[in-house]
Amino acid sequence: MGGADFIQVLFSEYLNYDPTDRTWFNRDRFFLDPGHMSPMLYSALALTGAYSMEELANFRQWGSPTAGHPEVDFARGVENTSGPLGQGHTMALGAAITERFLAARFGEWMNHNIFTFISDGGIQEEISQGTGRLAGHLGMSNLVMFFDSNDIQLSTPTGDVTVEDTAKKYEAWGWATMTIDGNDQDQIRQALDAAIAETEKPFLIIGKTVMGKGAVTADGASFEKQVSTHGQPLSAAGASTDETIKNLGGDPANPFVIYPEVAEAYAKVNAQKIELAAAKKAEQAEWEKQNPELAATLNSYINNEAPALDFSQIEQKAGTATRAASATALGYFAENVGNMIVMSADLANSDKTDGFLKKTTVFKKGNFSGAFLQMGVAELTMAAIANGMALHGGVIPVCGTFFVFSDYMKPAIRMAGLMKLPVKYIWTHDAFRVGEDGPTHQPIEQEAQIRLMEKLKNHDGDNSMLVVRPADSNETTVAWKMALENTKTPTGMIFSRQNIANLPGSTYEKATAAEKGAYIVEKDSEQPDVVLLASGSEVGTLVEGAQLLRERKGLKVQIVSVISEGLFRNQDVAYQETVLPAATPRFGMTAGLSVTLEGLVGFNGKVWGLNHFGYSAPYTVLDEKFGFTGENVFNQVVEFLA
Numbered sequence: 264m265g266g267a268d269f270i271q272v273l274f275s276e277y278l279n280y281d282p283t284d285r286t287w288f289n290r291d292r293f294f295l296d297p298g299h300m301s302p303m304l305y306s307a308l309a310l311t312g313a314y315s316m317e318e319l320a321n322f323r324q325w326g327s328p329t330a331g332h333p334e335v336d337f338a339r340g341v342e343n344t345s346g347p348l349g350q351g352h353t354m355a356l357g358a359a360i361t362e363r364f365l366a367a368r369f370g371e372w373m374n375h376n377i378f379t380f381i382s383d384g385g386i387q388e389e390i391s392q393g394t395g396r397l398a399g400h401l402g403m404s405n406l407v408m409f410f411d412s413n414d415i416q417l418s419t420p421t422g423d424v425t426v427e428d429t430a431k432k433y434e435a436w437g438w439a440t441m442t443i444d445g446n447d448q449d450q451i452r453q454a455l456d457a458a459i460a461e462t463e464k465p466f467l468i469i470g471k472t473v474m475g476k477g478a479v480t481a482d483g484a485s486f487e488k489q490v491s492t493h494g495q496p497l498s499a500a501g502a503s504t505d506e507t508i509k510n511l512g513g514d515p516a517n518p519f520v521i522y523p524e525v526a527e528a529y530a531k532v533n534a535q536k537i538e539l540a541a542a543k544k545a546e547q548a549e550w551e552k553q554n555p556e557l558a559a560t561l562n563s564y565i566n567n568e569a570p571a572l573d574f575s576q577i578e579q580k581a582g583t584a585t586r587a588a589s590a591t592a593l594g595y596f597a598e599n600v601g602n603m604i605v606m607s608a609d610l611a612n613s614d615k616t617d618g619f620l621k622k623t624t625v626f627k628k629g630n631f632s633g634a635f636l637q638m639g640v641a642e643l644t645m646a647a648i649a650n651g652m653a654l655h656g657g658v659i660p661v662c663g664t665f666f667v668f669s670d671y672m673k674p675a676i677r678m679a680g681l682m683k684l685p686v687k688y689i690w691t692h693d694a695f696r697v698g699e700d701g702p703t704h705q706p707i708e709q710e711a712q713i714r715l716m717e718k719l720k721n722h723d724g725d726n727s728m729l730v731v732r733p734a735d736s737n738e739t740t741v742a743w744k745m746a747l748e749n750t751k752t753p754t755g756m757i758f759s760r761q762n763i764a765n766l767p768g769s770t771y772e773k774a775t776a777a778e779k780g781a782y783i784v785e786k787d788s789e790q791p792d793v794v795l796l797a798s799g800s801e802v803g804t805l806v807e808g809a810q811l812l813r814e815r816k817g818l819k820v821q822i823v824s825v826i827s828e829g830l831f832r833n834q835d836v837a838y839q840e841t842v843l844p845a846a847t848p849r850f851g852m853t854a855g856l857s858v859t860l861e862g863l864v865g866f867n868g869k870v871w872g873l874n875h876f877g878y879s880a881p882y883t884v885l886d887e888k889f890g891f892t893g894e895n896v897f898n899q900v901v902e903f904l905a
């Protein structure tokens with residue numbers, strides 16, 4: 264582990280934390296990017312008392328806290344789950360922004376630094392472009408990144424894939440950089456001193472390190488700088504584990520030991536950390552005494568409480584696009600939720616996050632008094648930054664873009680699901696009704712894809728994500744209520760571009776029934792002939808079709824709005840049976856793939872979906888061409904029931 268020297272110096276001399284209180288809010292944070300470096304992190308933390316030798320020996324085994332790639336565990340000092348390269352240092356940027364956001368509101372007494380560790384893989388991942396650009400642009404001098412530059416990656420030396428000058432690249436983005444011998448502890452100290460003293464720019468320390476430092480073969484020959492030592496035990500790579508342990512001063516028969524002199528040194532380190540934290544905590548206590556109201560607010564933020572809001576106060580216009588209804592809600596939040604940070608990947612006026620932006624200002628270098636982050640075009644970076652914000656804690660991250668580009672965000676959404684982070688996604692332009700923009704911009708399979716996350720359980724046994732697609736402006740308010748009250752998992756909200764007529768009898772109160780995932784919008788009889796179900800704007804199309812079914816065929820209809828299938832499936836069976844009575848034929852309509860609703864209509868049911876890419880044309884024309892009309896609902900249901 265060529266990065267071990269850096270980690271040792273960082274954890275023992277620079278990183279501020281309290282080993283007796285690891286969740287202390289104003290601690291410095293350390294975000295690992297290459298999760299495969301987990302042994303390095305676990306061993307550094309073990310020296311401070313967070314892991315036992317037995318836990319280290321059980322590396323990667325069932326039930327052990329030392330998973331192959333680290334999984335977030337604040338109580339042990341693991342600030343983030345890492346493994347997908349590039350996301351870890353992006354989460355660090357999200358944390359750094361959050362630190363500035365909170366310091367701007369509550370004072371510099373709470374400031375702290377964010378350190379991150381990146382490897383060749385993270386430097387190469389595309390997400391590093393967004394992170395590097397934005398950190399430089401925002402002048403994030405509280406962010407220090409160490410690059411474990413060992414010139415070796417998984418299958419080749421880096422020279423086989425790149426000629427870039429990494430220092431110049433980051434300098435061009437507005438970073439300060441310093442290149443050092445990453446295995447020289449004095450040079451590491453000099454670099455960290457410079458990084459911490461830097462007040463204008465994020466700081467990149469390029470540490471030239473030796474892959475597999477100290478590794479030797481059975482006959483004692485050096486086995487350093489070998490591609491093969493990545494990701495497998497040394498012996499499997501061709502080195503000798505025993506000889507290497509000996510070479511490094513250890514005992515192969517008993518490798519998991521902390522030598523007494525090391526234990527003694529770390530006892531001193533821990534005592535210093537506790538003392539320093541105590542001083543910062545005393546400063547905090549003094550501030551709290553003088554600012555009791557602010558302190559209570561800060562506390563509610565830190566505790567990740569859902570904001571106490573009266574959602575019925577949000578005045579929605581009937582017949583608007585749900586993205587516009589979302590903008591109305593966001594305008595209310597801008598005035599009533601002090602810790603919400605909204606971001607958009609250069610679509611604020613289309614995804615209607617501008618409803619929030621109009622009432623605040625954007626983050627700028629040196630000024631984080633606003634609450635809006637203009638991302639530029641970088642959806643994956645945005646989603647990973649949101650994860651870092653949620654991991655840091657104290658804020659509610661919200662990010663917006665077109666639904667079709669949720670594809671660009673998926674790797675970070677998956678991590679949010681795994682880490683149980685209450686990030687909110689605003690996805691507008693939810694269907695082919697984007698119209699003239701054509702098939703590149705028309706989501707088809709995206710809803711089915713993202714709803715798979717509702718079926719995937721997290722380690723608490725909960726749906727790893729909540730996905731809501733409201734059917735009118737009142738349901739949109741309720742969708743936002745569900746999102747803000749969901750403090751346990753990420754929430755995706757899917758909104759329409761086009762106007763949608765309000766559902767029959769729509770009110771905010773009636774729409775709160777959506778909090779069960781699905782509810783009856785209209786019911787003609789206790790024993791309907793058919794149940795019609797959909798989410799989003801297709802519910803309105805079903806309402807039109809139902810009218811024709813009544814008029815022309817005298818059919819009794821039950822219309823169901825399914826804002827979230829995953830949530831509906833968590834309801835008790837009796838409720839599910841009232842909404843979707845098992846014996847009644849079910850017809851579903853979705854502007855996405857039919858599979859989006861196939862599970863809900865059942866094997867004998869029928870779905871009218873869109874099972875091909877869209878086309879460029881006005882959306883009203885596409886409605887006709889693709890059969891998303893009341894008339895076609897009538898035709899399809901009559902045929903279905905025949």
Ligand SMILES: Cc1ncc(C[n+]2csc(CCOP(=O)(O)OP(=O)(O)O)c2C)c(N)n1
Pocket residue numbers: 297299346347348349382383384385413415416417474493
């Ligand atoms: C997004 C992503 N793609 C691929 C991988 C598989 N992978 C793990 S480490 C690695 C590259 C290792 O090179 P480097 O980052 O330089 O780490 P080192 O071997 O020097 O420790 C790859 C491709 C991954 N973890 N994440």
Ligand SMILES: [Mg+2]
Pocket residue numbers: 382383384411412413414415416
């Ligand atoms: Mg490398």
